[in-house]
Amino acid sequence: MTLKTLTGMKDLLPEEAGLWQKVEVQARQLFEHYSYQEIRTPLLEDTNLFIRGIGSQTGVVQKEMYTFNDKGDELVTLRPEGTASVVRAYIEHSLQAQDPTTKLYYFGPMFRYERPQKGRLRQFHQIGAELLGPLSPFADAEVIQLLDQLVRRLGVNDFELRLNSLGCALCRPAFYQKLQSYLKERLEKLCEDCKKRYEKNPLRVFDCKNETCIKLLEKAPVILDDFCSFCRNHFDQVKTSLDETKTSYVIFPRMARGLDYYEKTAFELVSSQLGAQNAFAGGGRYDRLVKELGGPDVPGVGFAIGMERLILLLKDQPITHPQTKIYIAWLGEVPFKKAREVALNLRKSGLICDMDFEAKSLKAQLRRANKLNFTHVIILGEDEVKNNKAQVKNFATQKQEEVALDQLKGHFIKG
Ligand code: HAM
Secondary structure, eight states, X not given: OOOOOOTTXXXXXXXXXXXXXXXXXXXXXXXXXXXXXXXXXXXXXXXXXXXXXXOTTSHIIIIIOEEEEOTTOOEEEEOSOSHHHHHHHHHHTTGGGTOSOEEEEEEEEEEOOXXXXXXXXXXXXXXXXXXXXXXXXXXXXXXXXXXXXXXXXXXXXXXXXXXEEOOOTTTHHHHHHHHHHXXXXXGGGSOHHHHHHHHHOGGGGGGOOOHXXXXXXTTOOXXXXXXXXXXXXXXXXXXXXXXHTTOOOEEOTTOOOSOTTOOSXXXXXXXXXXXXXXXXXXXXXXXXXXXXXXXXXOOEEEEEEEHHHHHXXXXXXXXXXXXXXXXXXXXXXXXXXXXXXXXXXXXXXXXXXXXXXXXXXXXXXXXXXXXXXXXXXXXXXXXXXXXXXXXXXETTTOOEEEEEGGGHHHHHSOO
């Protein structure tokens, strides 16, 4: 029997890896412009981190975690998201002692045992950013602008930025009561999951995908109407700051997010091109998470982009190959030796260069170079080597010229 990848897990093949690298390079660059620094945390963590961080009543913790006892009988979990791990590392290494503001970014795989479908995998990847320290609404706005700028720079312009505020510890209890009394009157019609949510965490009902529940919730109270003055001011300033920078958004009062650590600002980027799993990024403010995980009283705000969903949106973009890529075609034993020497020298000069190790016809070598998107071919035959020259063909212009072997580097690196 041949072995295959597990359900919901995917190989990233070289033909697609180029696009992933392009995204990562651009993301890294932009993060650095906003003075974020990279953090890498382990894939495996103590299960309690996610129970306490994400919330025991969330779908992620209840149904989706890859949790098992390791050989030392520790209960461990493959991280389902990055924020809890980053906050754990922030506390463990007292990063707040270095500066009151900490800006961190990360790339990497996350694991959720979900039913796979288009844009939904069991191992997926996120690009995330966490800004720890400031309470200011301008920090929320800056995080949203960074996200908006990043996806636009990558070429995604057709999306909706959905914005909401989830209130805080001050205004939520009264709102929960109001929502619960609305739900109580409709309890019989709600799905089994929502019946449980009604008791333990009523806000979660807005997460439900059940058609009947969605209909029943159309007239449910929303927290935007019941804010405390702190949340009202905070939200107003986030919106003003986004307006000032012409970052467009839509207020979405029923957006709940799937993780319990959020309060105040929450947001998602949604694209109609993605089908059912239409959110390709999400984030928000989490002012109590650091404290809840045993750290100091430090607020935070951040986001994560779902890489696979982002790539689905980028797939139709033409891939450009502006970089010089040189293929050395050789004919005969002496030229083969010379080709290896030329390749070594060009690579030392920082040029992309490749060649065959088996003797092939010139036609076959040119065909391969063309197929692999090489921009130039250096042709080395017995006569060329004898005269210390090579034929250089430019695929774009179809021009072929003779270049002295010691001039090859200068031919490709001008100035
Ligand atoms: P999240 O909304 O759970 O937030 O995930 C962020 C993004 O990851 C989603 O918008 C989606 O694009 C992608 N994603 C989630 N689950 C899957 C899946 N099974 N398959 C493919 N893609 C998926 C968080 O994870 C938060 N940690 C974001 C955050 C950072 N909030 C504050 N800081």
